[in-house]
Amino acid sequence: MKHPGLIFLCLYCCFSNAEDLKWRDECVGYYQFQLPENIEVAVEHIDGLIHPLKRTQAMGAVQYIPSKITFGLYNNINDNDTTQAQFSNFIYDDHDITISTKNDTPLDIYSFERMLKENIDFKINYLKNITDESNDEFNRATKYIIREYENAFSFYKVNSYSLYIIKNRRVYRFYSNINDIPPTKTQxxxxxxxxxxxKVVSLMNRFLPRQLYEVPSEPGFCLPYGFVANDSGHEPRNMVVTYRMKDHPDVTILFQDASFQYPEMLPQTERGGRHNRKLQREGFHKMDVEYHVSALWR
Incomplete structure (x- = not known):
């Protein structure tokens, strides 16, 4: 791993009692560095994933209040805990990654899978009432397949998949929308x-949970509370992690490992942003059903 020394120097100079701080090794992406010991990491609160709040009235196909990366609890308020984490972004090898806080008790993976399935079925039923596609075409575009693995499961759709890994009482989700354009009408x-x-099974087998300040000795890629072992070392990525001092909650530390350089190359989030603007510009009802599904199954 690479070892940037600047972050240590900057943090050391920020505190008058810096000599009393204990520093420990941590990693983000392909980098290893040192952080103060009393640190917390912004991720999504577990309640927003396993116990999402239902809206009083569904917004189209969206019936739950989405969770956000935050230092605080799951709610629908843009409070200081969420604002401080607003730049966090977990993108790796064309996967949009969700990482949860640690649950107090072991997670029931089957109940979690069942809830996700019911939510997808709700969205499909909503789409069925507004689409002009034939039944055969609609069924082709909205069919999904569930594969169950050890401590994990995956939803496969016509042009995307979501891999859920349940380890150390956390939820890790790897969402991959492979194509920026819809699949062919025959896929x-x-x-x-x-x-x-x-590819999904390989990723699952190489993924390892880890504790904060636990830096693996083998080659691979670090994300908050996780590690992907033995990758190429050059995967496309935009891993932006925000830390906060527990004793100084007004102090946040942001570290980014990205495979792009402005202005020559745009990160995946901005490519996705252009795609989302295209959805808004052309109008929901004018888009093919694959666009409907891609937009609503995120």
Missing amino acids: TTNDFLLNNES
């Missing part, structure tokens, strides 16, 4: 699964 979910399941 099926079965085709997509056959072409991508080996």
